[in-house]
Amino acid sequence: MASTAAPPARRVKKRVRNETAVAYLFLSPYLLVTVVFTVGIVAFALYISFTSYNLFESPTWVGLDNYRKALADTGPSGFLRSLVNVFWYVITVVPFQTAIALMLAIVLNTPVRAQQFFRTVFYGPSVTSSVVIASIFLWLYLKTGVINYVFDQTFSLFGAQWTAIEWLNDPRGLFQIIANAFGGDIPSDQWLFRGPSVTWLALMALNIFTTAPTFMIMYLAALQDVPPTLYEAASIDGASKRQQFRSITLPMLRPVTLLIVVLGTIGSFQVFDQVKILTSGGPLNTTLTPVYLVYSEALGEVGGGSVIRMGLASAMAFVLAVIIFIFAFIQRRYIESGTEQY
């Protein structure tokens, strides 16, 4: 390598050139795969979103037709319906999973014996695949299943009667149930005002159950990074535990909270696995999600027919991506602007 006889300047120059070559050689597998399977593919997706394409004939240019078709479809199984569904999903799942993750992390962060063991146990639902969890909950959510049993037992403790719910096949909307309780009703064509269905709520609970432990680990790592001297100083100043939590712990956790909320939002907008396994978008399309629609349009599984509409599927995916970016951007702005005051 470095021969000592060469003049230093030349040696350095040669070394720099060599370094560049080696670096690009080391990066070549990554660059190749990314250029083809990320950049190329996204560009291609953008192109076919403006075409009519069924995989077998060459794509024909249709301009904005696909976007118009997707956004104008207000039918009960259309794209807008799926967006409304996923919107309910995001605004429910993200706050709950973040709050529960924080709570679990705080519980785990207390000094107990076998902390490692508890951490492992708590993390269990996040390690296994969504398919496994969904299969198990398919059973737990049965009308004669454990969940109904637990509700039954809890209600009977208070002397109330619990009517068993068919969790995975109950299209009644939340607002509809509330309206019913007050003697009113919301007709089925007013799906927008019926709110998330019971089945959809059940899937939300399932998802919170599996993702909260993942984010718990992130919170836990962040909690352990908070310098203990801060707490010591605060307790010398006479701050109570509650005050310490509000003025030290929460502000210190802001960056990781931003990350968790953004990651949670991106993930929740793309919910697919549980829907595919447990409900296939039903009952009455109340669990239809954008990614599920994209998937079924791309594979030609819509309505039992075999019409493949790659262009439409791609357009839907892009609309979803834009919505995700907007949400992530707003969250970032909102949470970061809050950071400045500390």
Added chain:
Amino acid sequence: MSTSTVAPVAPAPAAGRDIRKAGGRALRYVLMIGLGLFLFGPFILSFFGSFKTNAEITAYPPSLLPSGEWQFENWPRFFGTDVGGEARLDGAVSLGLMAGLFAAFLTLLLTGLTSEIKGKTLPRSVGLPLSILLALAGGAASALYVNVRTDAEVVEWATVGAAITVLLLVAVLLLAMSQPDWRRVLMALGWSLALFAFVTVLIEQVAMLAGGGRVWRWLFNTSVLSVMKASLQLVFCVMAAYAFARLRFPGRGFIFAFMLATMMIPGAVTLVPAYVLMSKLDWINRAYSLIIPGIVSAGSIFLLTQFLKSIPHELEESAYIDGASYFQTLKDVVLPLARPALLTVFILQFQAMWNDFLGPLLYLQRRDMWVMNVALNIFTGQFRAELNLLLVAAMLNAAPVLVLFFLFSRFYIQGVAYAGVKG
């Protein structure tokens, strides 16, 4: 724990506080155990559920343990499941080719660096003919193999040929950079080609033996894919991470920022075009569709880069001064230090592939190419009548990942925390 040792020394007025403290600790444990049972409960329930009869599993009120006789035969019954898929050659070959390619690549990198066998340097008169012989034998075996398979109407050779050529080229270049001695490069090439032929045929034969629509085949598919993807990521992501963390080159900042940006692209956007690409390449129902795009991932590279940056420079500097090449430094100095991060990446990627659902659902549709998750999806759809078998399948699918996690939870949690917080 330290508080409890301090407590007895505390003066008498603090006795009330001691009791409160002990009560608080007991409460903490109760809370922990309660939450643990809640979060792990579904697994416990379904573990016992997998030993129940089908009638009992849907009976109300539900019970934890099987009330009658334990149905141990549920498990062998599930293993006996045969949904009648035909074991086809193309899928098996794709698995074999990918595994063989990986084995070859790794041997090329590891053995090519030395012509020593068990610490003894080979005399040139032995080493040179041996190298040539090995290269010829390996090359001939591969050529023969490809020839036979092409006759058997396996067309994917052409599409994979490009990938193989590129990878081998990268490997040979790396070798040539670190080892100017061409005999060693030749020998490494010989070894790797021989191993390539062997592993390819081995994996492919096992896959054919495991049959078509059977549990054994799905387990085999899932394991091969997961191990392969995780191992490939180790090799290629470490290389990229080393470049980002240690080498200075024009475009580094841009490529790194670009990589981080790609992590934000929602998977939904790439779903359609990736499927189109795979069907155009005729990679549907072939292992390539999952392995080749999966040899690198931005997340792994990012994690490894952050870790490599935290390793002190000094050792590498002295290796350079001693005349080691970049590749030698990476292999002999950096990699041993980076072992915890490597293990983390391996575990995370193994789990990611094992748990992946949408990818295999799209690309591996034929029954002999299913992975466990896809099979499980079919079970939930078609075999709702036999929920106890579904639970057996779920437990079986969860077991490898859970075991891996229990063994290496420290690394696992480190990885999740590292990627999230230190980023």
